[in-house]
Amino acid sequence: MTMRYVALLRAVNVGGTGKLPMSDLRAICESVGFTNVRTYIASGNVVFESRLAEPAVKARLESGLQAYAGKPVGVLIRTGAELMAVLAGNPFKTAAPNRTVAIFLDTPPAADALSRVTGQQDEEIALGTREIFVHYGSGMARSKLKIPAASAGTARNMNTIETLATWATE
Numbered sequence: 001m002t003m004r005y006v007a008l009l010r011a012v013n014v015g016g017t018g019k020l021p022m023s024d025l026r027a028i029c030e031s032v033g034f035t036n037v038r039t040y041i042a043s044g045n046v047v048f049e050s051r052l053a054e055p056a057v058k059a060r061l062e063s064g065l066q067a068y069a070g071k072p073v074g075v076l077i078r079t080g081a082e083l084m085a086v087l088a089g090n091p092f093k094t095a096a097p098n099r100t101v102a103i104f105l106d107t108p109p110a111a112d113a114l115s116r117v118t119g120q121q122d123e124e125i126a127l128g129t130r131e132i133f134v135h136y137g138s139g140m141a142r143s144k145l146k147i148p149a150a151s152a153g154t155a156r157n158m159n160t161i162e163t164l165a166t167w168a169t170e
Contacts, residue, residue: 002035002049005057006083006164008104009044009065010074010154020044024068032064040163045156047167054079076104076154080168082130083161090158091126092135097158099139102131103150110149119144 007029009020022039025046029037034048034057050057058077065073078086092100109127117125122137123145132150136143156164 002051004036004047004049004080004168005054006078006080006168007044007046007048007057007061008076008078008154008156009046010076010152020065020069020073022046028064028068029061032060034061038167040167041160043160044154045160045164047164074152074154076106078104078168080165083165083168086128086131086161087158087165089128089131089133091133092124095124095135095137097162099137100133100135100158101140101155102128102133102158102161103147103153103155105130105132105150105153113147113149116148118146121145 009025022042025039025044026037029046029048034050037046037048039046052060054077058075061075062073065075086102090100090102108130109132113127113132114125121144123143124135124137125147126133132147132153134145134147134155136145
């Protein structure tokens with residue numbers, strides 16, 4: 001059975017050291033056997049279909065990206081249903097969606113993950129299933145927030161998550 005997945009790449013941007021044109025990302029996905037590949041904004045978001053299970057999808061995409069970049073590129077994989085669950089589970093639904101993020105993780109955060117947070121000012125933080133939710137009251141630019149448990153994750157704001165969830169479930 002074919003599944004639709006969303007891949008969220010870590011440390012990818014439109015300029016600088018992590019530069020990965022979205023056309024190249026689409027080509028990499030197709031070269032490792034994924035179909036109906038579609039990227040969303042230039043920050044490492046891609047929706048595609050595969051018959052493989054999530055661990056194999058992750059391994060195949062990470063391998064293709066490493067061959068391209070010459071270094072490991074972290075990838076977090078979710079299904080459309082999982083992204084819909086993230087939207088439903090957002091504890092900060094009344095906050096501005098562009099100031100609220102889910103930091104996606106490979107595994108569930110430890111129960112004490114928030115005990116090591118530093119620099120917290122007006123940010124609100126909550127644990128999710130395989131995510132850490134953060135509402136940046138004054139915006140991300142001014143924040144000094146450090147969440148050690150999120151160091152291997154990648155953040156997306158609620159607007160981006162909503163678009164990706166819609167694409168992955170349509």
